[in-house]
Each structure stands twice: as C-alpha cells, then as structure tokens.
Amino acid sequence: MGKLDLLDQYLKRRGHSWVYYRRVPTALLALDARAPLIRQALGTRDLAVARRARDLLAAADDELWAALTLNEHVDRSRSRYAAALKRVKAMGFVGYVSAEELGREARWEELSSRFEAILPESTPRAVEQAVLGTIPPPEDRFEDALRIYVEGPGKLALANKSPNQLRIWKNIPKRAIARFVEIVGDKPLAEITRGDAVKFYRYWLNRIMPEDEVAPMHPSSGNREIGELRKLYREYFSFEHNDKERLNPFLALGFPEDGSDPRPPFPIAWLEQKFLTVGPLAGLNAEARAILLAIIETGCRPSEICNLTPSAIILDAEVPHISIRPRRANDRKNSDVKEFGPHEVKSSASVRSIPLVGVALEVFKRFPGGFPRYMDRTGTACQTINSYLDENALLPSQEHTLYGLRHTFEDRMKRADIDYEVRMGLFGHTISRPNYGSGGGLTWQRDLLAGMALKYDPAVV
Secondary structure (H helix, E strand, O other): OOOOHHHHOOOOEEEEEEEEEEEEEHOOOOOOOOOEEEEOOOOOOOOOHHHHHHHHHHHHHHHHHHHHHOOOOOOHHHHHHHHHHHHHHHHHOOOOHHHHHHHHOHHHHHHHHHHHHOOOOOOOOHHHHHOOOOOOOOOOOOOHHHHHHOOOOOOOOOOOOOHHHHHHHHHHHHHHHHHHHHHHOOOOOHHHOOOHHHHHHHHHHHHHOOOOOOOOOOHHHHHHHHHHHHHHHHHHHHHHOOOOOOOOOOOOOOOOOOOOOOOOOOOOOHHHHHHOOOOOOOOOOHHHHHHHHHHHHHHOOOOHHHOHHHEEEEEOOOOOEEEEEOOOOOOOHHHHHHHHOOOOOOOHHEEEEEEEEHHHHHHHHHOOOOHHHOOOOOOOOHHHHHHHHOOOOOOOOOOOOOHHHHHHOOOOOHHHOOOOOHHHHHHOOOOOOOOOOOOHHHHHHHHHHHHOOOOOOHOOO
C-alpha cells in the first residue's frame, strides 16, 4: 500500500460524505459485536475533517483490540467513558454531554444533529450511548486524581525526590484538596463547574484581602492551591481519558504578585558581631550551628547544605569545594543513592561546585562527612535555627530568617564587584543565555570569594 493510500486508510465515500470503514481482526471476530466490518458515518464532506475523525476512531479501536487480545481487566466505566469521548469528538461534537444536560440546556439544532448522526441502523450501541449522553461519567474525585498522577504521569518526575521531599510535595495538593472539599464539597471531577472554581477563588480573595482585622495571606498561597487543583484536573482528564481539550474550570484564576521577598538580608556587621564570634551561637547544637555558618560563605540554600554527602565535600583537592548535585534514583552506579537515597535539587542551574573559603572551609574541615542529623530533614534544621535565633534576640527584625543569609551573600558579591554571570552561577540561578565555559574555574572563583570573606573566630565552629 502506497503512502497516499495510507493517508486515507479506513476511509470510504458514501454519496458525498465520508465513512470510517474497517475490518475487525479475524482473531477477534467473536469478541467484537461490530464484526466483521465497522462502518461509521463521519458526517462530513471535508476530507481533512474526516481524516482527523478517522484517527480518533482508529486509535480507540486499536486500544480496544489490544485489551481484548491481552485479556486485560479494565475499569469498565473509565474505558467506556474514554472511548465515548473519542467517538463523540470524532463525530464533530464538542465533547461528552450527559442526557440530563442535553435535556436542560441543548438547543434543537444540537439535539437534531445528534439524532441524525446515529440514525443509521448499523450505528453501534456504544456510539448511540455516547452521543445521547447515557454513559455515566467517572466518579473520581481530586484525591483519586492525585493518586493517579503520582502513579502515572508524575511518576518519573517524582522519582528523584527523597522521602521527605516527596512528603512535602504531596502536602501542597493534599492541603488544596482538603480546602476545596471544605469550601465546595467532595464533588466528582466531572461535575466540578466554573462556579465551583470561582467559589474557591473568592474564598482565597477574602483571605488575601480580608475585610476584618485578620492578617492577610500572601497571594502566592492562593495561587499555589488554585494552581495545584488546575494541574490535577488537567492531568487527570488528559491522562486517564485522553481529553486534552476539556475546558478547565480553574483556568485563568489567580492573583497578581508583586515579586517582593519578605526575607531581608542581614547587615554584615550583624554577622560579624552575632554569628562569627564565640558566644551568641554557643547554645545551638553543633550541626545546626555549622549549617548556619556554612551558608554565610557559600550562599547555599539550607537544603543544599543539609543534604551534602561525604563524597560531595571535597577537601583534598587543589581548591577545596562542595559539589551540589542531584542523586537520581535510576543512577545505580552512584553509591550515594544506595546509602542516602535519591534527592532532587531545585533546578538544573542549581547543579554547581562552590569553593570553600573563610568560616565555610573551617566548618567542613570539622564536618567532612556532612550533617547526618539533618540529612533529608531541612525543615527541622531551619526550624531549629530560626527558633534559636528568635529566642536569643539574634534577628535584626521579625522579618529576618535563616534564608536571609543567602540574600546577604548575594549583596556581598555585588559589593565585591563580582561579575553578574559568576554571581548567578555561584548562587545557583539561571543565566538567560547559553552556558559556555566553566565560569572562570574553581581557582578564580575561590580567589573572588576569598577577597570578600568575613573575619571569624575559628572557635565559633
């Protein structure tokens, strides 16, 4: 069969219109009620439209025959609903509409076109049910959508998260789902309307801009929860029902953010007087204290310091440094994965090596094996350090937190006239151009950082 024949495979003319015409495989004649031939009117004279409809119907039949061949057990409601969506779309309708909705909202033109489409006696019962809306939609809810995402389309993306990272990741959609159930109700996904989504949006609007004396929430909190529900809705219907065009009720709902970061940098004098001299940090446990001090001269995220393995702390090189790298679950040659498990870094730009200077070098000489107490427990480390700083009057203001040390590091690099791209590389931020070269090399970077290193008392470690 030539390429032109394949282009119009399974298509035949009947009068001026096109028909989907396909023979049921011999081995499945007894299993497919439409055997031996499938004849499905496509209701169009346009060959391009007919080809698109043919593709959908052919894909649905291929899936059905594959399941029959392998004798697979398939959730009937899901498979029938997915097939119905494909068939209804292939016949030129917007999508599956229940009989109740058709009776309540459909205009005569819509109803008559549906009856006309199934008029031929050869129309399979499954197609009749799909067109007339008599197939019940799935009862899956947001909790089901989260489970399906984790076990299906999100499985590969989540594989490199450590157990604690995965727990934290799941907490966000779980919190959004619980709040949606509280505000709107535990509705099946197929029954969620735009009105339901707007109700959830208005709830967050009232929390972000409260009319009483309650402290306002940050817009990012609302955006995150609405975004999680939007993603779960989209991924569920796209993956489970091949319904990529389904209108998402949470689409275009969100709140503007001004981009400000409430965590200000620490004054340099504060670091020198409160953190780099013996005394103020003496009551903080040794590993937590070392993490704080390491951040001062590396600018690393707390999670990056907490999850360093011994092999990522290189002290016997010409330039002592730490190596921020992911631990990928499928990297079987990586001994760290076997011992410490997988761990994800924030982004590809976060993968970097940072020379050790000043108090940071002193820290890793004392802790060459990293910080086992806080491995995969970044939240515990941050809470321990922030609580200690707060309780001992070691914060310049209520807005300051441990993360502000990272901002201080960036300010110090600016004052030291370190090149922008070098700063972004050391900081683990994306550079808006192709990444060429090695960023000047570790020796050059070490000299730059040594020039801005703060004085410290070695006994503070």
